[in-house]
Amino acid sequence: MNTNAGDGHKVGSWATYRRLLGYTRRHWPIAVLAVIGMIVDASALTGFTSLIKPMLDNLFTARDPHTIFWMPFWIVGIFSLRGLGAFMENYGTSLIGLNVVQQMRMDIFDAYLRMPSSFFNRESSGHQIARVTYTCEQVSNASTQAVKVAITDGLTVIGMVGLMLWTSAFLTLALLIMVPVVTIVVTYISRRYRRIGKKVQNVMGRVTGSVDEVVNGQREVKIYGAQRNERDRFEDVTQTARRLNMKVAITSSLSSATVQTVAAGSLALIIFMATRKPIIDTLTPGSFTTMLIAMGAILPSLKRLTGVQAGIQRGVAAAEELFEIMDMPPEADTGSQNISRCQGEIRYTDVHMRYPGAHVPALRGIDLHCKPGTVTALVGRSGSGKSTLVSMLPRFYEPSAGHIELDGRPLDDFTLAALRRQIAWVGQRVVLFNDTVANNIAYGELAGASEQETIAAAEAANAMEFIRELPNGLHTVIGQGGNQLSGGQRQRIAIARAVLKNAPILILDEATSALDTESERLIQQALNRLMRDRTTLVIAHRLSTIEHAHQIAVLDQGRVIEQGTHEQLLARGGTYAALHRMQFHDHDSALTGTD
Ligand SMILES: Nc1ncnc2c1ncn2[C@@H]1O[C@H](COP(=O)(O)OP(=O)(O)O)[C@@H](O)[C@H]1O
Ligand SMILES: [Mg+2]
Known part of the structure; x- marks a missing residue:
């Protein structure tokens, strides 16, 4: 052969x-x-x-x-x-x-x-x-x-x-x-x-x-x-x-x-x-x-x-x-549009996407419109395509059909750097680099930030309280992957990074799902502060955290099957209402406990 x-x-x-x-x-x-x-x-x-x-x-x-x-x-x-x-x-x-x-x-x-x-x-x-x-x-x-x-x-x-x-x-x-x-x-x-x-x-x-x-x-x-x-x-x-x-x-x-x-x-x-x-x-x-x-x-x-x-x-x-x-082709970066700060209007039109080598598409015809400064929550079973949907905004992946617009312009009109400068991201798995806490917050293009700015960001992320207790405070070197920190602490450093970036678009992909109630409260508070005046796409496991979103989109097998506010969706009595009932019930039984 x-x-x-x-x-x-x-x-x-x-x-x-x-x-x-x-x-x-x-x-x-x-x-x-x-x-x-x-x-x-x-x-x-x-x-x-x-x-x-x-x-x-x-x-x-x-x-x-x-x-x-x-x-x-x-x-x-x-x-x-x-x-x-x-x-x-x-x-x-x-x-x-x-x-x-x-x-x-x-x-x-x-x-x-x-x-x-x-x-x-x-x-x-x-x-x-x-x-x-x-x-x-x-x-x-x-x-x-x-x-x-x-x-x-x-x-x-x-x-x-x-x-x-x-x-x-x-x-x-x-x-x-x-x-x-x-x-x-x-x-x-x-x-x-x-x-x-x-x-x-x-x-x-x-x-x-x-x-x-x-x-x-x-x-x-x-x-x-x-x-x-x-x-x-x-x-x-x-x-x-x-x-x-x-x-x-x-x-x-x-x-x-x-x-x-x-x-x-x-x-x-x-x-x-x-x-x-x-x-x-x-x-x-x-x-x-x-x-x-x-x-x-x-x-x-x-x-x-x-x-x-x-x-x-x-x-x-x-x-x-x-x-x-x-010789492999690099990321496609043919756009020439350079913006300093976008309005943050996002529109997905009939977006399809299939991962290379996958048999079934991950997204099949997504239509979604996010007005500037609003919060859009994505819910749905795991594997329904939520992470895929948001990862197309910084163009980690390209649609196989359909298109995505930012401020009324196709995403690939912008240079990759300009586009990504508009987006802050807090994911489920926080990646920390082998450097000081300060340099982990002021990472990449944020490296020029002053110490005051870094501290302010850490404060806003409710992170300063535990950072102060580290041996060298902000200048403590956290190991590769940040293993000395708890999940909640790592998450708060990631949020501080996002606060410092101060980007018009914020993506939260299950940022709180791995946390205990206490850190979740602190983090939710930090996130609420962070979401203010930004176009936010939030993926949350716990529906209680997204009730106040301007709109909620329910995904199933790569499609949006329901869309509306919390009240509208509850009234509709569909998938969202069922999910909500289930979580509420779980919550209930968790509180009463089992004997
Ligand atoms: N990197 C990848 N390569 C191939 N298939 C993927 C990849 N990431 C996710 N998928 C598939 O795409 C679908 C949607 O995944 P994902 O967007 O991660 O769902 P969710 O975030 O809603 O749990 C799933 O069927 C998953 O198996
Ligand atoms: Mg996901």
Whole structure:
């Protein structure tokens, strides 16, 4: 099933190489330095090997005093030069490699920042994290380590072959029969590496994902005693990772074993050929030893050169995945209208919406009109489409049919930034960032707010009372996700954020549903303050909190089935009235209690 993809790959991989090179282009002076280092490194080795012949023939056979005097200096000189070359090459490749990793990480991070919401439903967050941590490293290995081996060892092989040709062309040419064998091995191995490389990346994403889930869901794991299942699942994934990496290791050692065998065969061949009658007369002990040593020096280089395929293939597979993400279309932001503060008139006209990949639409023909400064409550069973409806206002999702207007203009007339500046949002799940309380309230574009403004917002959100009791007050760092705070406290910080934003439109998606009565009272009070003079869309579980809304829309299976004020809907005796009766009854029995 992958045969077609194989052909496409070759074209794709050239483009990938070129684009990868683009990442190093900025560092070309360092690259030049590194390449010079590689050339020096390789030629020093060839230079040393070329000293073998004079050493043997002149030092011992001819006892030439000039050679005897200079030989130690040549050797020290050559190896110092080689040391310098090796330093330049390692320094250069590390510098470029680390820069490429950082640049790639930034590019992927930037891509994540401009992706539409639907992108984040597509795959687990583990994959998204692994791309930044693991996959980027793979790319850097390809663009530096592999290149280093390719150039240094490539040049060593060329130099050595040149030296051999110069020493004895006949013997060297006789060794050419080994070329096709090496080519076959290398081709086979590179294909295999590419195949495994993709799989390794994928499985690394699953490893991160598994950890991510257990760390975030540690409570659920404990309460439901899922340690065993999670452990098994993790073992499964890591086992797959180990198995795949083992395949890489086996492929790599098989390839070097093959190369060694081929090389040993060649050595044997040299000895055999060299000892034949016409040849043996033309060879000095020096040239014969040079042939053997050059052949021996080619060996480790050839071994590394076949291994280099592993690095490059893995890196290219990694880069392909990263580039694919970078090339994904960002959120559509074609509007040009820039408003500082809208009136807040919202109109949904026959809005349909189906999530990508979903079989049934989440919304099927929503008509809703919210006058500026009024409160609209959305009620309905879970899954009826309430959250979907409100998430289309900041354009997290686009309608598949119908349209939404703000102040009489289609939403996509506005720039995304201008549109979202009009909206404050308090959701059920409050996300706090790993920063101080003050910076969590004055978040993003609100960062310029003064301390007084931040405090005023916290006061209005009934949050200041608990913030004062924190070890460093407003400047207490709350951990990632804000785990030290209770649900109600987190909610109040989110409300303070919304107060500070002071946007004309307010969206409350079950902002109070997870709270106890006391915090609910405090929060409801804060919310009532917040809703004043704003166009508010409120989704509430408890109907008691929305009785005073200007209008109530009852949703069912993506449609508005009833609409009106609390009194109108009660009088109508439909779904809302039934819901209300049920909650009232529940409330009643909760008060009386069960014996
Ligand atoms: N990100 C999503 N991807 C696919 N389907 C979704 C997504 N979010 C919600 N849905 C589906 O859309 C429907 C409406 O969901 P939602 O708007 O969250 O309902 P509510 O907020 O009223 O509980 C449900 O059937 C739900 O399964
Ligand atoms: Mg919801």
